[in-house]
Amino acid sequence: MNGGFWARRSVALYLLAWLMLGVLMAALLVAAQGAAVGAALLFALPTMLFYASACGFSAYYLCRAYPLAQRRLGAVLLVFLFSGSTAALLWCAAGSAWAGLCALLLGEARAVAVTRPVAALLFGIGVLLYWMTAVAHYLALEFERARRAETQALEARLLAQDAELRMLRTQIDPHFLFNSLNSISALTGIDAGRARDMTLQLAGFFRQTLGMEAHRRIALREEVALLERFLAIEGVRFGARLRFEQDVGIDAAACLLPPMILQPLVENAVKHGIGQRLDGGRIALRAQRAGSLLRIRVENDVDADDAPQGRGKGIGLENVRQRLAAAYGRESSVHWAREDETFRVDLVLPAEAETKEE
Template sequence: MSGSFWARRSVALYLLAWLMLGLLIAGLLVATLDAGLGPSLLFAVPLMLCYACACGFSAYYLCRAYPLAEQRLRAVLSVFLFSASSAALLWCALGSAWAALCAWLLPGEAVVEVTRPFAALMFAIGVLLYWMTAVAHYLALEFDRARRAETQALGARLLAQDAELRMLRTQIDPHFLFNSLNSISALTSIDAGRARDMTLQLAGFFRQTLGLEANRKVALREEVALLARFVAIEQVRFGPRLAFEQKLGEGTEDCLLPPMILQPLVENAVKHGIGQRLEGGAVVLVAERAASLLRIRVENDIDPDGRPRSGSGIGLENVRQRLAAAYGVEASVHWTRDKNTFRVDMMLPAETGGE
């Protein structure tokens, strides 16, 4: 039998409650009917445990067959009134037979006698206990239903988050690929050798990213290695005009972050920053760990006389959405521009593989 009510711990607590009730009734029999303690215990405890099993199984299946959310209250009350009355009558009959057997087993002892008033009291107690058991079953089933619904809702949220992460992750490859192919196309007519080198670098880059999964985070050192390969691709086109510098603080290389979360930032820095300057410039990556936070900054030189960027491009928006999907409000990304520099600051929880 399944269900949270019939888990081992719940069954033990259920039978313990009925055992305590049996001891209480045995004490009342001793106090009110002048029966002996031994005969009272022998009469009450087995009888209560037997009725506990009968009530438990009967009420459980009826509660499953007549859920409150799908049945009329009148029909449910009628079914349980009939079932409780039938179970109580059978319990009274069993009690009378058990009392006779106890009297035969314990001759000369002050045994319990099942008189008509006592049988009527047993019947009322039996109906009440059956109804209480049914209420307990309904509560347990409702709790189990709510827990399953919560688990399903959590699973749906996780699936939706995973789908969103995959969608955002797949936006990166075409965006970067289109830009790289345009660059290769431009180099083909100018310098076929450099175009070939860039094609090989591009193939190596995508080969390295094939194993990355959108919902599995990578260490910062792996992300920086991908950035180095990406910069090597761009340096085929820009040559000495493009410089890349990385400053990784202590304890940052093992921190985890979504794969290729920094690549769009560096790509934007190259395309909108270095690419707009005749003399070129540098892209600088800085990572620092402050307690439970990881701070990452990507900054690049820009043309002070060029058109200001609005900050609403695919790369920056993609980064913002991926951080929101992965960390919620625990992560943020902001960008600023001064006269000669464009800066993107990212802050996210400092997670490592051992945490």
């Protein structure tokens, strides 16, 4: 319905423009021949509307048949030179016929006479108007092509983000699920209650991740809740060796961000940091809103003798960088650094406020 509205409005504006041209043409006839205003309008407006329809359909189909990107410019100019001249000649013939009919209705003394100067004027105006209509059609087609390309690019971007999230899940699921099932198996004979709790936590974690879409945004508090589920499950395996601290401001908690954007960072912290230390360590999450920016820091303890974190293949920092670049472009940044026995990742992205649905 909306498309039909725009189509009707476009046609109305197109015809209105031609009616204004008809009024100008009537003024020229009044000035050139001294014709009565009513007779000039009676001649100019119908002939102009007739030519508007002829130009509109003819130029539209020729513009589609001869796209500028696929045809030589010389061939396109030759086609429109011929078609414009032909249309103008036909318009002159139609104008002469209409002038004769008006002479029968009003009398020759009051009707507009299509003399040679008037015919030449009609021919020149007709060629120019035909070319202008063709140029307008080419501009409209180019605008349509650009809008379609933009829509396709947006769809491709959303599909790529969905594929990224699916890939992220396939990377997380196997070894995380394997380790969790091993822990549940070990707990079954020792502490059935804890095994049951861990099974429920594991089910809740995967249920929550499956409900996420990559092109949507979730509040930081939801992302933190997902991390807490993840670390609670890992905590069964690591016990007191794994400690989690968080300092998330109230304003920051309501900010939106891509789902599971922090998951690779925390998983890397567990795998490459805490998992490599005999006495375990600490993972800290800090988030604050600074004006129009959301600043997030994830840091963890690492073994002083271990290789620099984040160089492995698979889930990692580059994945986070690419997802933020796809979502925010240059408005976001990711930086990481290692200082002694601490590895730190800093994320900066636009602070998009959470909106309440009515």
